[in-house]
Amino acid sequence: MQANKKGFTLIELLVVVAIIGLLSTLSILALNTARARARDAKRVADVKQIQTALEMYYNDAGVYPSTATQGTEISYNGSVFLKTIPTPPTTIDGNSTAPNCGATAAVQPAYTYAMTGTGAASSYTIKYCIGSAVNDIPAGLNTATPAGIK
Numbered sequence: 001m002q003a004n005k006k007g008f009t010l011i012e013l014l015v016v017v018a019i020i021g022l023l024s025t026l027s028i029l030a031l032n033t034a035r036a037r038a039r040d041a042k043r044v045a046d047v048k049q050i051q052t053a054l055e056m057y058y059n060d061a062g063v064y065p066s067t068a069t070q071g072t073e074i075s076y077n078g079s080v081f082l083k084t085i086p087t088p089p090t091t092i093d094g095n096s097t098a099p100n101c102g103a104t105a106a107v108q109p110a111y112t113y114a115m116t117g118t119g120a121a122s123s124y125t126i127k128y129c130i131g132s133a134v135n136d137i138p139a140g141l142n143t144a145t146p147a148g149i150k
Contacts, residue, residue, distance in 0.1 A: 036131055036132065037132070037134075039089040039131070040130040040131050040132055040134050041134055042088075042089055043088050043089065043128055043129075043130050043134075044130065044134050044135075044137060044149065046086040046088065046111065046128075047111060047126055047128050047144050047149060048144075048149060049082065049086070050068070050074075050082065050085060050086075050111065050113070050126060050144075051126070051144055051146075051149065052081075052082075053074040053081035053082035054068070054074065054081075054124060054146075055146070056079075056081040057074055057075075057076050057081050058122075058146075060076045060077065060079060061076045061077075062119070062120060063118070063119055063120070063122045064115050064122045064123065064124045065115065066115050067113070067115070068085055068113040069085065069113070070085050070086070070087045070110055070111065071084060071085060071087070072084070072085055073085070085111070085113075086111070087110065087111075088109070088110065088111060088128070088129075109128070109129045111126055111127070111128045112126065112127040112128070113125075113126050114127075123145060123146055124145065124146065125143050125144070125145055126143065126144040126145075127141060127142070127143055128141075128142055128143075128144070129141050129142070130142065137149065137150065
């Protein structure tokens with residue numbers, strides 16, 4: 001009489017390992033997509049934050065600031081509207097490496113501010129890049145103005 005052997009066969013173990021490997025691969029891919037979308041959402045949120053600070057500056061000064069560079073603050077007469085102008089997230093995504101974004105494989109394009117006009121007729125543009133569409137904002141190079149973000 002032969003005793004019952006308890007345990008798993010080699011084939012059963014290989015099938016389980018293959019299924020676990022497949023599930024972990026799929027979860028990592030989904031996580032990377034979520035991270036890329038989060039970085040793009042942060043880029044859009046940064047630009048909206050800069051726009052809000054610029055509008056508060058305009059309300060106090062009657063003109064937009066002549067310059068605004070990353071790492072500096074937006075302030076007027078002792079009122080600080082934005083402590084530090086943010087830098088884009090460092091990992092580059094999708095179309096943010098497009099030639100019109102000015103990016104290379106290793107450098108994320110910066111938020112670029114430019115004032116136009118003088119006095120009460122002054123305006124500004126903020127150029128920024130996102131890797132994929134966020135809501136109604138298309139991927140690639142985009143511009144924000146006092147009229148809104150697009």
